[in-house]
Amino acid sequence: MKKRIKVNTPVPNAQELKDTTTNIFINTLIFVLAGIIIVMGWSIYEKMNSTEQAASTEKSEQKPSEIIQVEVLNGCGVSGVGDTFTDFLRSSKIDVVNTDNYVSFDVDETIVIDRIGNMANARKVAELLGIKPDRAVNQLNSDYFVDVTIIIGKDYFSLTPLN
Structure with a gap:
């Protein structure tokens, strides 16, 4: 073992x-x-x-919307200009939801402001008004219920609605 x-x-x-x-x-x-x-x-x-x-x-x-809702603000102080622009835009199939005075009347050049992030809308409105595309700016604001805001400046007489 x-x-x-x-x-x-x-x-x-x-x-x-x-x-x-x-x-x-x-x-x-x-x-x-x-x-x-x-x-x-x-x-x-x-x-x-x-x-x-x-x-x-x-x-x-980005493409322009079928219905563009616009706010027209008179920034030049000339009476009736806002209504003239409103009538022109409505005849161009733009939905103007508000026409009012801007906070001041010392705006030199008309400005188109994009409020929703679609610059194509602002450029289309600027083109209708005869405004240079570089004066269309983007300023998003969820408090506004419009696509584009137009502030009419002292150059209003040179734009399409008055020609």
Whole structure:
């Protein structure tokens, strides 16, 4: 018969088992959190990329609306000019929802303001009035319920409605 040789293998004590379990738990937690951070970072990157693409697509494909709602403000102080512009725009199939005075009467050049983020509307109205496209500006305001605001300046006599 063969004799068995007894080899002494160290038996882990309770403290070593606890340390090993804690290390495994911490390493697993670090791995899971790192994965979550990577997924969230990728998600944010994708959303930012898609937002930029959508914004550039919207800007390049803007077309004037079928119905453009306009506000006409008299900024030159000449009586009746706002009504003349309103009549002209309505005859051109533009929906004028408000005609009023501007806060002051010292506006030198007529300005067309885009209120909803569709500059094609403002450019169409500017073209109808005989205004240069560079005087159509973008000034978004969700408090206004119009697409375009026109502030009539002291150059009103040179514009299409009075020619």
